[in-house]
Amino acid sequence: MVDINKGKRKLSKSGADMKGVALDQIALELFDVPQEVMNAALIEAQDKEVPLGEILIEKKILNGTQVAELWSAHLGIDFVDSVDVDAIPDSLLSAIPISFAKQNRLLPIALKPDDSVVVVCANPLLLESEEELRMAFGKDIQLSTASFETVLTAINSAYDRSMRQAETAVAELEGEEGDLRGGLEDEVVDLLDLESDDEAPIIRLVNSLLSQAVKDGASDIHLEPYERELLVRFRVDGVLYEIIRPPKRFQNSIISRVKIMAGLNIAEKRLPQDGRIRLKVAGKDFDIRVSSVPTTHGERIVMRLLDRSSAMRDLADIGFSNYNLTKMDSLIHAAHGIILVTGPTGSGKTSTLYACLSKINKPDLNILTIEDPVEYQLKGVGQVQVNAKINLSFASGLRSFLRQDPDVIMVGEIRDRETAEIAIQASLTGHLVFSTIHTNDAPGAVTRLVDMHVEPFLVASSLLAVLAQRLVRTICPNCRESYAASDEELSEIGLSTKDVKILYRGKGCDACQHTGYRGRLGIFELMEINDDVRAAIMNNSDATTIKNKARQHGMKTLREDGALKVIAGLTTVAEVTRVTREDEASMDALAVV
Helix, strand or coil, X not given: CCCCCCCCCCCCCCCCCCCCCCHHHXXXXXXXXXXXXXXXXXXXXXXXXXXXXXXXXXXXXXXHHHHHHHHHHHHCCEECCCCCHHHCCHHHHHHCCHHHHHHHCEEEEEECCCCCEEEEECCCCCCHHHHHHHHHHCCCEEEEECCHHHHHHHHHHHHHHHHHHHHHHHHHHHHCCCCCCCCCCCCHHHHCCCCCCCCCHHHHHHHHHHXXXXXXXXXXXXXXXXXXXXXEXXXXXXXXXXXXXXXXXXXXXXXXXXXHHCCCCCCCCCCCEEEEEEEEECCEEEEEEEEEEEEXXXXXXEEEEEECCCCCCCHHHCXXXXXXXXXXHHHCCCCCEEXXXXXXXXXXXXXXXXXXXXXXXXXXXXXXXXXXXXXXCCCCCEEEECEHHHCECHHHHHHHHCCCCCCEEEECCCCCHHHHHHHHHHHHCCCEEEEEECCCCHHHHHHHHXXXXXXHHHHHHHEEEEEEEEEEEEECCCCEEEEECCHHHHHHHCCCCCCCCEEEEECCCHHHCCCCEEEEEEEEEEEECCHHHHHHHHCCCCHHHHHHHHHHCCCCCHHHHHXXXXXXXXXXXXXXXXXXXXXHHHHHCCCCC
C-alpha cells in the first residue's frame, strides 16, 4: 500500500485550513507571491486557455512542487512528494492506458480500505477526467496532488513494470523443465478468461503482451517463429518494434494459448486459420482479429487490436488540408454517386469512411453498411458483417440493401466485378455509396475498376471522387526541435531552401519511446471527377493521363500533401518519403506550395 501522507508537509504558515481560500491569498501566504502577480498569471492562463500551473512555472513564479502545494492547500487534498510505484496494485494500472495517464497527468496509486481509489494528479483543477476514472475503476476517486515531474516519472516507471513482468515470465519459462503447456488442453474453460487467477508462466506472458500492446498503442502483435527463436514484435504508429524473444521450446505452448483464446483449432497446424478474441484491457473493450498461417518453422500469428470503445475522429482531425476538407465536405453531402477511398492495408481508409458517415449521420437519413469486420459502432446506422460461412458477401449484402430503402450505403471493400457493378447501379439509382479499393494512388482506382471489366462509361457517370491516403507518424510534441533545412533533404519532396528554411524533428524522449514520433495523421490525394477527368475515363485513358488531368484542376499528390505537413512542422521529410512511392512524373511536375 502506498503511503499517501509520505512527505506531506504543513502547508499553511498559520496552520489554518486553507481549503476554498482564493488562490492569490494562498500564494501570498505560502510563497510570498504578490497578489497582482498571481492575478496577472490567472488572466494570462484564461487568455491562452492553458493550465494556470503551466503559466506559473513558465514565468518562474513558482516551481512544480510549489504549484502542487498550492492546489493541495486550495482544494484541501493531500500533497505527495514521492510515489512508490512498486506498491501500486497491477489492477489499478491495467484499468487505464498509459496514453490516458500521460494526457491527463495522473496515476492511480492506492486502493483505500473503503474501496476508493487514490489518484495523484499534476493538475486537479482539470476535473473532466474524474468521471472517466470513476467509470474505469467502478469506484469512488480520492484525488491527491504532486508536481508534474513526480507524476510523469511515476507513470513511466509504473507502466514499464508490465514489460518487466513479461520479461520475468520469459525468465520463468527459461527455468522450467519440460514442455509447459500451462494446462492448455486440460483446463480450456478456465483459460478463456483473461482475468483468470491461473498464474502459469505461459498465460502470464500472453496476458502481459496483450496489456503492454494496449498501453503502447500498438495496432498489431506479431508472433514470428524462426529456425532457432520465436520473435514477438509490436506495430506502433505503423512501424514494427521487437519486444521480446521467448524460448524457442515454448513456441507451441504460446501459440496454442493464443489459438484457444481466439477459438481456433489447436490441433490443425497445416492450414491458415482466422479467429477473434474479445476482451477488456485497461478498462476498454477490444476486438482482436487473429490470423494464423503455417510456415516452415511453425505457425505465425498476427493479432490486430481494434478498440471498440474509441472515440470517432472528425474529418477535421485526421489531417485534411483546408482545401481538401472543403472539397470532402461538399462531396459527402451529395445526393448520389460513389466516393472511393484507396490505399494499402493499415492506411486508415476505414477510419476516414467512418468519419464521413459520422459527419452526415442524421435522423432523416437511412444509412446501411456492410463490413469485414464491423470495427466501430455507429449510433443510428445499420451495420452488417460479412460472413463467408453463410455466403453473406459484400455483393449479396449490397444487393439486399437496395430493398431496404437506403439513402447512404457503405461497402467495406470492392473486390470483384459483381460488387463494383451493384455499387454503380446503386449510385445511378439515387444512392450515395462509400467504399474502399486497393490501389497505390487515386487515378489507379479508375483503371482498377476497368480491369474488373466494369464499362468505362459506368465508372465515369457514377464516380464522384477518389481519395488516396497514407498515414505518417507525427513529431513528438515533447521533444520537438527545429533545425536548418538542406537542399538535399528537401529535394526528396520537391522543395528547396528557397521555399523553406527551417524543419522540425523529434530528439527522442520517454514519451515517444525515444523514436521522435508519437501518433499519426493522414496525407491525402483527392481526385474529384470533373468534366476533363470524366472524358479521360470515357476514352479509357491510362492512370498517368487521368492524373495529369486531375492535377491541372488543383489535385495535390500524396507527396505534395505530405510536403505541406513537413512545412507545418507536423512530420518529417523521411517519414513522407517512407510512405509515398516514387513517382518521377509527379516529382518533375511538383509545384512549390
